[in-house]
Amino acid sequence: MERGRVVRITDVAALAGVAPGTASKALNGTGSLRESTRERVREAADRLGFVPDVTARSLSARRSFTVGLLSTDSAGRFSLPVVLGAENALVGGELSALLATARHDPVREQHHVRALVARRVDGIIVTGRTTEPREPIRVPMPVVYAFAPSADPDDASVVPDDATGMRLLAEHLVGLGRRRIAYVGGRVEQPASTVRYETLAAELASRDLEMVGPPLYGDWSEQWGRRAVDQILGVAAASRRDGGRLPVDAIVFASDQLARGGCDRLRELGVRVPDDIAVTGYDDWEVMSLASRPPLTTVDMQLERLGQRAAELLIAAIEGEPTHGVERLAPRLVVRASTLGDG
Template sequence: MRQQARIVDVAALAGVSAGTASKALNNTGQLSPATRERVRRAAEQLGFTPDTRGRALSSGRTYTVALLTTDSSGRFSIPIMRGVEDVLSAGELATILCDTRDDPLREQHYLRSLVARRVDGIVVTGRRTEPRGPIDVPLPVVYALAASTDPDDASVIVDDAGGAASVVTHLRGLGRERIAHVTGPANHRSATERAHAVIEAAGSAFLGEPLYGEWSERWGRQSVDQLLRSAPDAITCGSDQLARGVCDRLRELGKSVPVDIAVTGYDNWSVMAEASRPPLTTVDLQLEELGRRTATLLLDAIAGDPHHGVLELPTHLIPRESTLGMS
């Protein structure tokens, strides 16, 4: 059997000391990017696998991080986790996904288990943007998507208001002057925040009041007949599901999107936005970047340099045929 490569073998192939090779692979020390890359290539060539058990014993760490979520469907937590792992995998940390299913007892069970396992830190996220109470654990914690109610905690959230305003700016730039809005439940922070931002950005171009309902294609379809009473030339929606339903109903009524009425979504959920007829102009929450920034803050906290307060990240408008038409 082929003998397993050792750190000294990697160092010899890369032309550096064993200490330098270790620092390069652990992403520590003051090394040049070229040196780190040379060591990494040598490790790949030799099939070197770090002794994480030995490293954990010597450092007092487990090199594991937990992602605690209430998002059972994974719609928001999976992209965030991908971003988290982009950062953590470079330091060879493993991620444990824990789905609480919005059950406080299940959450407490997971927290006890994670503390017992001595994970290095925890990312707390979910499917809603309402600020949530902090968790009480003796570990570094960073909150993603929904901020902690404790201002001393580190939280990374999305600028929902800015995203909604960018939709209106886009529509006004296309000459749309009569803008209506349909969104989700009035008790959801994301629905009200996006609606208020659309109203403020549209000013006199906004028609009537926003229509609140459920996050579904069905509600999108149902809302159209009421929205058409004010003769809009654009309908902004609080989610891509709503927008897809709006487009379906407009097509049933013989209305052309976007010639007669432009339609916009929100979230850039590819299952909805790209499959809609026509594909939706929408707002990308950039959840993977949110995950990367969250993981960076968590690594800093694990290293003894915790951040405090809320970091708000920008969204990105993605124009498609539902406002631009066919090129």
């Protein structure tokens, strides 16, 4: 392909027949020039494909118009949508996004933070792999934490509102007449496992309902979802063939991956979803929630919106209006066949 040289303001000025200073004023909308002169310069700039030099703008504004996106997540499962949402909002604000992925390596993270400071970014958005609070970074510019909140409550963080997500699921299941509900979480040390259980149990208690059995914790795999079904049904699956009653009429899984494994296992055992047991997931990760048989009723954490919101808060902070504390972003209930059936 053809590669032209960079078009400079002097080229535009020459084509328009004005001095470089005049061309600059015409394009920046400054100075007192005749409108016809401005138009001539603008036409020349369009014709040559002139693009203003942001570096020059930075020097005069004492801002770099650049924001750092620091991600600790290599798999990208959760941080990628956050990063995309943030990038989207930054572009809308005429800012550029410097990507820095630390891959759970503190040394690498330190290197990235120093590099972003050296670039004189106007601010930094920090995203994480889980919703566990993380150590804040110490830099001389505004920072907003997205998905993984800062451990310092004085910092600005945006996190998904898991409590509301579970409340929506509980209302949905109870509204469908389900009363005997079991819960399957992922790793026991993660808030995404435990907070979801506590909210669900509290929500049911407020309706004089009790959870069936204790919460079951394992990991975040489909395999654990399948094994958890065996634990919940116990010998019931065998006795069912003798007309035995199932011990639950709904299972709430803390992720779509778990729920998908659960649906597979229930089908293998001859248990109908949702007729016998309704199933819910969490995340609305479509390769899981849509591929599941049946497709999953789940909660969409709105991660892109979350990234966007973090960018909005950061832009406000850069412009002198910082916020403090944790903002929780309401998720969205997505209803599919695993609770409603085909009907």
